[in-house]
Amino acid sequence: MENLARNLQEQKHFEQPVQTNKQTLKVRKSWLTPGEKILGVAFAGIVCFGAIHIISNQAKIYEVNKDIQKVEDKIKAQQQVNSDLQAQVKGLSNYQRIYEKAKKMGLQLNENNIKVVQEK
Template sequence: MAVERYRQVLPETRSNGQNPEPGGRTRVKSKIVGLKRTETMIYIALIFVIAVAAVAVLSLRMEAYQLQSEITNIESEIATTNGEIDELTTEVTHLASYDRIYEKAGELGLELDNGNVKVVERHGED
């Protein structure tokens, strides 16, 4: 609420020229001024808007935090999957090596016969 203050200074001298009291006195009068309906509605609307904005900001921050934690989880899953892919690639490279294939062929009783190997040459595209 708004408060208006009035100061009223008493005359320092009387009609006979003497001071009533040394230092003089000041009288303070307070008057309480009421708010109008429109002002009250504006203040209530302002408080409501501030509250809604605060809730919206907090909910957006919470959503951003949740999304950031999901991103972190997905990135860790990606790192784990990339590690597994690297291990499988290494295993495929080992299993497809010439020495291992030659060894498995020997275990199965197969022999290398150079007579069965045919060499194909490309002509004209070099």
């Protein structure tokens, strides 16, 4: 037995490691795993979608506000026209003016046929 152990030791000393000319490949480790990369891209996509959605909503709100302003301007202009027309009606419905027009048309004032109408 002793001989067998000695033979194994001698074989180990005689065997020299064989050197090969293999190039060692450096394995680069990414600081992000593929799952993290997918999550990052998904998050960036969601942020971009949200930003675009917010901007488009703001543009729609701006357009609606602009339309509201146009309608309000039209309302103000129409109110001005209405008030001018009401002033004309008051001026044209003056008793003196109506009396003069009636005289020009040949109508005469008959005091026995006058009726007073009261406004409610």
